[in-house]
Amino acid sequence: MKLGVKLFLPIFFVLFFTPQVFAKIVVVNSENWEDVYSGMLYAKLNNMEGYFLNSPNPEGILRILPKGHEILLIQSDKPFVSTLESILRSKGYEVTTKHVTDATIDLAPDTDTFYIVEKDRAVAALIAAPLAKMENAWVLIVDSENLPKITSMLGGKNVVLVGYFKRNIKSELDKYKTDEIIEPSKFKLSLKVADRFLKKHPTSQVIVTDGRNIEEEIFRGHSPLIIVGSNLLPEETMEWFKENKIKTCVVLGTQLTYVGERIRKASNKQIGVFIKYGQALPGSKIYALSMFPLPTPKIKLNVASVIYDPSTKQVFITFKNSGNMGLFELTNFRILENGNEIASAGDEEAHFIGSGESLVVSYKVSIPASKLNKKLTVEFFTSYGESPDSLDMYLTNIGKFGPPLTKELEVKSISDESLLNVTKVTYYEGYKRIGIEVTNLAKKPAYFIVKLPEIKVQGVPTPLHSEVSFISGDKKEVFISATLDPIDVKENSEVKVVIDYGEKKDLFVKSSEVILPLEVSSGFMPTGLFFYTGVGAGIGIVIIVIVLLLLKKKKRYGYGGGYKFRKKW
Template identity: 25%
Template sequence: MNLKKLIIILFIFIAIPFVSGLEPEQIISNSADWQDVYSTMLYSELTGKSSYFLVSSRHSTLLIGQLSKSQKNTWVISSEKNPYVVSYKPVLESKGFAVEEFEYSNVNLEMARKIENITNFIVLDDSYGYNAISVAPYAVLTDSYVLFADRKNINLISNFLNTRQVESLLIYGQVDREVKERLSVFSPETINNGDRFLDNQAIVDKYQEKHIEVYGEPKTQVILTNGEFIEQEILSGVEPVVFIGRANVPDQVREYIKNSDIEIGILIGNELIGSATFIRRQLGISVFVKFAQSARTPSGPISAVEDLDRFYLPRYILSLDLYRVRYNKMNNQVYVTYQNNVALSSYLKGTITLRYEGETQTVGDSEPVFIDKNEYKTIVYDIDPVSAEQIRAEVFTIYGESRKSLEYTLRETVDVETVNILDNSEIEIVNVRYDRRKGEFLIDIKNTGNVDVFVDLELVDILINDELRTFGPEEVSFIEKGEVETIMVEVEMAEEDFENNPKVRLTAYYGERERNLVNVISGEYDYSFTGFGYLTGRLIKDIGGSAVTFGPIIIILLLLILIIGMKKKCPDCNEINSLRSKKCKRCGREI
């Protein structure tokens, strides 16, 4: 071996320890999972490193033009199962960067382990990605790491936290019951108002309190978004994030901004330009839109721009259509029927303006109305008699995922169909039970009218795991006249939920026609328990309580059965004989 080769080999062996212990100046996320991107970005902010993320395989080469040439030491945090680029390290090394690449199956937890001295934590469920965006600025400001926890991984999260000196723990938004139980030992603070806009405002308030404590004044500039994507500035912690809604600014958001110290809003992207324009015009704050960045590979004499790097989170898209509007001359009622196009329940609140022959009548909902997934819902309004042949309806309906999150809008102007409908259907809610084994309510409905009837049920505001929820059956039920039908509504409940719901509030929509359930009954009902496990337990309890009275009788009956059932076997022919037989009936031998 010549001297040149020996020097190269020695250099490699000397360099390996230094490369494996590389102190990063910039960190890149190489994953198609938003949780990995978020965790890597948050780690970078908490440790003072520059951070970047890939949004596609093609982006891996474009990103190199954005990396700082003065910061050579680079970490790549790659998803073990879902990276955009397999072995991204050689690509960066070919451009002169010193690179160490880590592959993890659980980036969120592994990045937490890398921050040795952190003592503040925020826990949330990654089913709700917008919650992670909401807490990000507060996490950076307070040096808190965000952990994703659910019933599947809570053991890992709990074990990790037990290795740390936890000074503060915040549970944000709705989490699984098991998560609350396991983390209760850390005496956590909780933010969960059952509404993402109210939760967001609560965390912004905490951000402002901390900002005043550190800097002596509140932050007057905020980021306006809806929590649907990760972007560099959102995770910087420089400003809090305020959710504003997609097409409609919910009432509680308007009031919050109006009564706050906010003077300037930075809108990231232009998808929410309608909501941002409303905020600027109606609430009086300045709004600036950040929608592009300088091109990473400029060409030509004019400086080009390109879209912002944004990593989109899974989004729940609601979709509501106006099915039809009818005016019933028989009872002077307007029937407005909506169709929910997706497998997600929502709430709606409509205003309907009727115009005819120069006259106007306006009706609407005083409270949001629940509409279940893939369902038709008819809402009935009483109006003054109308004799006009042609009626037009202007429908403006806001809707959203909860009563206070009505951020979508539906606007339509349609002709009103005039009908003469007499609905003679009548029903009675006879009995309500809960099946512990199957985890469902059983509601017995009797058709007390003279016609067949269609029925749709709602269990309204059931308090499950500290969250008010509304439940309904999978489909509308058909009940023949005089018959009783049991309608099943799946609701998983634990013991504490039964204590929180001693009664249930039921609303039944019914009518002679499936898409015109124009009658409503509602009320609170007691419920009993059923199900094999429950009934068996009750039987054992009842037998135990009556053992003194019936014990001797049971013993005598068992002895009689035993005696009657006993047989004699002949030793010669093996014939089975009655216990009372003295001789074998087959061979005649005495037995």
């Protein structure tokens, strides 16, 4: 098979990788990423070429499978195509099928070394793959369900934990570990694992990917894997390239062309950048790379509006998170007139925006009055991502790979007399909910949302937020679902709370931040209050019925007995 590659040099050309001929090849037929991952690692450890389905249509894989080879079909109990074996036989292939239920266990070889990653952190599995192949080791993908089976395999083995783990899983694995590479940032984790790789197998070449897809190059074991953003090259990554004298970067996929250009520019063209963009059999057409998408959350951010209020000399930027999970954003911007900068401002730290939430961030900016009747534009340099350490995406104009995003500046006055404050945070153990008490200092009706951007759940930083709530009285308590274990309660002894609010539901122009002690209650929550149970879960009313007291009262007056009460949540 040949692999199409573009090289960023003054002269552009195509480089063809031609692997050796294999008598047997592996085909993985599963909807589960962890089965595909384990199947590909199994193939490379056994010196076989590996292929996989990534859709219910087998035509794509049939185009690129080499003829005249015996196929080992690894098929899970959740295959893309249940009849794939017969289809392959009808095409003239000799097929042996191996059925798997949990491929990370079923395909595990007899090895001295296991690298272990958590299933919820698929990018850690990608990072560990080249190291495992180079050491002839195996990567075990663990979750709460297969944890007992996996721990039964670890006795007397060299066990290395990679990535980040929930506390209940890590506490069990700690009994067997001989080493660990623990790092919540996917960028820094890839560099730490690459350091380990280079100590055992020095090389000046690395593979570069955004960690969103499985691709066969990752499993060859000739180069460490470096994670970048989809349009972001972290500064520490570029420094690592220089410190380790990296000469060649193989970038997986044309979607990372912008990052490849950044590497060339930042290295003063001293690093050769190859973009792996296609695959083909000799003499055939070139097809797109086969990639299997990892379960990554949908992260989507846009700027809904940017307003300048001359009376307060403030710029109000409304960000909208239309993805399915919370994100962090960090913004710097310039205000331009005819391409000339007249003002600028930016953030010192990232802001958290919950799923489906809008956030208004204000900045002190002074624009001369003589400029306010001109056409003014704003250039945004906004990076965002899953955590403050993983701001791996930029807002860009349509059709552009890199920043800035350009918006027109609107000039108008904004009035808002609301004033809210967070006064108390309580964890209700019996109900697995965190209550946040909000005080209405201005006595004005207002809408608000509260956020816990740094709270830990099972030892893992897990930003939480409420839904949009309304307050008209003096106080209100809102609730967020969270299951904190005793260690979580200790680690969250003080909680950072952010409240965004305003008189208008769609324009939270005010925000405040406070750090409060986390109080713990093992009793009942206040009655008749709303609680939030998660995205899309809605609102419920807590109805507490003190059954024993009520029954005694009825019996005392001679008209009770025989009543049944049901708690309704």
